[in-house]
Amino acid sequence: MxxxxxxxxxxxxxxxxxxxxxxxxxxxxxxxxxxxxxxxxxxxxxxxxxxxxxxxxxxxxxxxxxxxxxxxxxxxxxxxxxxxxxARAPEINAQTVSMGYDSLRGVINFKPGTPDLREFPLRPWLQSVKAAYLHPVEDALGYGQPEGRIELRRAISDYVAHQRGLLCHPDQIIITAGTTQAIGIACHLLLGERRDAVLEDPITRDIQLIIRSQGGIIHPVAVDDQGLVVDELPQDIAPAFVYVTPSHQFPLGGTLPIQRRISLLEYARQTGTFLIEDDYDSEFRFDGPPLASLHGLAPERVLYIGTFSKTLTPALRTGYLILPESLVGEGRGRKWHCDLHNETPTQLALAHFIANGGYSRHLARMKRLYARKRRVLERELRECFGGRVKIIGSATGLHLAARFEGIRFGPELLIEIEKAGVRVYPAETHAIRPGLLDDTLLLGYGNLGEEQIIRGVRLLRGKIGKTG
Ligand SMILES: Cc1ncc(COP(=O)(O)O)c(C=O)c1O
Structure with a gap:
């Protein structure tokens, strides 16, 4: 194969x-x-x-x-x-990557992975920005260190200890320009003699592109409703890393149970491979508290990536990479090589925002809001499609995946649906091996109002009803 x-x-x-x-x-x-x-x-x-x-x-x-x-x-x-x-890396250009939030006038856009931008906590945020600029000028406005501000790294290390059961020293953290840059740095650290990268299939298309562009050779492993099917991990290679989204598989939504986590860690030990844990939206788990991270079980084997793109806004371009101690020096070197460091005022503002409680208040408020939107979406899907729709994955995050029995969301149907005033996203876009997810849609509810969600699903029913 x-x-x-x-x-x-x-x-x-x-x-x-x-x-x-x-x-x-x-x-x-x-x-x-x-x-x-x-x-x-x-x-x-x-x-x-x-x-x-x-x-x-x-x-x-x-x-x-x-x-x-x-x-x-x-x-x-x-x-x-x-x-x-x-061997040339694949070409990446503006056509091959998904850029930005398309503004589609009048179209209800179920784009997955965007938080509610209107709910950005502007007032308290501006107070934190002001506090950042009131730092001594030499400190706030001069060149900084590649790993990022200690104030923010300390705040993150406290946060992940409480919320994710992840114990690390602030010096193991590198502040990055989102998950996207963290993946690039992790690839640089791990892809050497070993070039094989094991990925969940499906997984965000942009992540596949980044890994391939860094010389990784992708080996897809299937996912089911509990995330990565660990029994299918390749036994004939010793990969550089396995890339996983264990808290909330993107895009199909499964949560990796402890038995599979242990098998995955065993696999990592036996093959001498690292695990990259992408923990992009587990803050918003609606049917229980956030799960413990994979990192907590084997800190020396796991590179953990967190982001503020889903909890605040992707526009801040701020995330973090938590490295095993052995990789910290080289990781900082790579970050320096990329862009010296993240910009300082945002780091200071974020540290202030977390330390004075603004961040946890915002998270609690958004969790309630997203839980409500999700309930509305699930109810509307059931009312409009009954037994023809199956919602898959756990109740977490900013999108859900839904399988529509007997429907194939090919390009023509998607265009028809958009002409009717609603844009939906096929899971197939993120498939490594094509052809298995033609019937599955990703419906992002994070940045839509409840009325829009209801209207959007009804418009969808109008279209699928006619063609299905
Ligand atoms: C699986 C996954 N991880 C992380 C991210 C967030 O990327 P970033 O932090 O660079 O905004 C995304 C973006 O949608 C994603 O799909």
């Missing part, structure tokens, strides 16, 4: 994408000399493309000497074709 990700919106033809992806894996040494490629029929089926696309790509690889075709027995990787220095 080989794993390729095709971008159907790209200007690059599919044949060229298949060829390019296999070529890269051969150059990188991920596909070893003598290993057999799947048949063109098999690969075409896996990718959901016509067989001609794959046959043409195979022909190009063969004619450049990357493969040998043994008559009747399949296509094999040729020897002498591995040259890791020449």
């Amino acid at each position: 080989i794993h390729l990700v095709l971008d159907r919106n790209s200007a690059t033809p599919l044949t060229r994408q298949v060829y390019g992806a296999i070529r890269e894996q051969i150059l990188a040494g991920a596909l070893r000399a003598g290993s057999r490629l799947p048949s063109s029929r098999e690969l075409a089926g896996q990718l959901g493309v016509s067989r001609n696309v794959v046959m043409e790509a195979f022909e190009m690889l063969y004619s450049e000497g990357f493969t040998t075709a043994r008559h009747g027995s399949g296509t094999y990787v040729a020897s002498g074709a591995s040259y890791p220095a020449a």
Whole structure:
């Protein structure tokens, strides 16, 4: 089995994408000399493309000497074709990454992962910003340290100890430009001799792009309604890391039970691999208190990532990476290399906001608000679709995943739905292996009012009712 990700919106033809992806894996040494490629029929089926696309790509690889075709027995990787220095990272440009919050005038936008922007606690926040600027000027306005302000790192270390059962020294924390930068730094630290990265499938598409762009070779592992299916972790490789969202799998919403956490840690110990724990929205767990972090069980094996993007606003671009002690020095070096450090006034303001209780008050208020919105969405889905809809995952966060029996959310249907005034997001966008999540939508309720949620689901019913 080989794993390729095709971008159907790209200007690059599919044949060229298949060829390019296999070529890269051969150059990188991920596909070893003598290993057999799947048949063109098999690969075409896996990718959901016509067989001609794959046959043409195979022909190009063969004619450049990357493969040998043994008559009747399949296509094999040729020897002498591995040259890791020449393996190119995938191109990332404004078309391939999801940028910003699209403003869709008049359209009810169920974009997942955006908090309620109108509820940003502006007044207390501005007081904290003012307090930040009242620091001695040399301290607040000069160059800082790559790991970030000690005031904020102390506040975070207290916060994660109380809320997530995670004990760390403030010196293990690096303040980052959100999860996005933290992942880049973690990849830099962990991808060396080992290039294999095990990811939940599906997982945020941008995360896949970042890991691939840093030279990671992605190995997808299925998720079910309890998160990562640990029994399917690959046994034939020793990966650089396993990337997990154990508190609230993104996008399908499962919460990893303790038995699976222990198996995952055992796997990490046996293979000598690290775990990256992406804890992006577990503050908003509606059917109980936030769960303990994976990090708490094995601090020396886990790189923990937290973010203020969901609890406050993504516009602050502030998150944090908690590293095992052995990686702290190099981690700070990488952060320095990226952008010297996060900007200081926001760090000081955030430290002040947390220390004077503004942050926990805001969290408590938002948790009640999101719980209410979620209830409205669930009720409306049940009323409009009855047994045809199945809500999956745990009651946490800013979005839910819902499976619609017998419906395939292809591009045409999505356009039709948007023309009716509502934008919904297919889970399939985040699939590493395509074709399994065509019937599943992600409905973000964080930034919608209750009226909009109700109207949006009714509009959706109008559209699916007609086509379903
Ligand atoms: C799984 C996951 N983690 C983290 C984030 C947050 O990223 P950032 O902190 O860079 O805003 C997202 C964004 O939606 C996400 O999907």
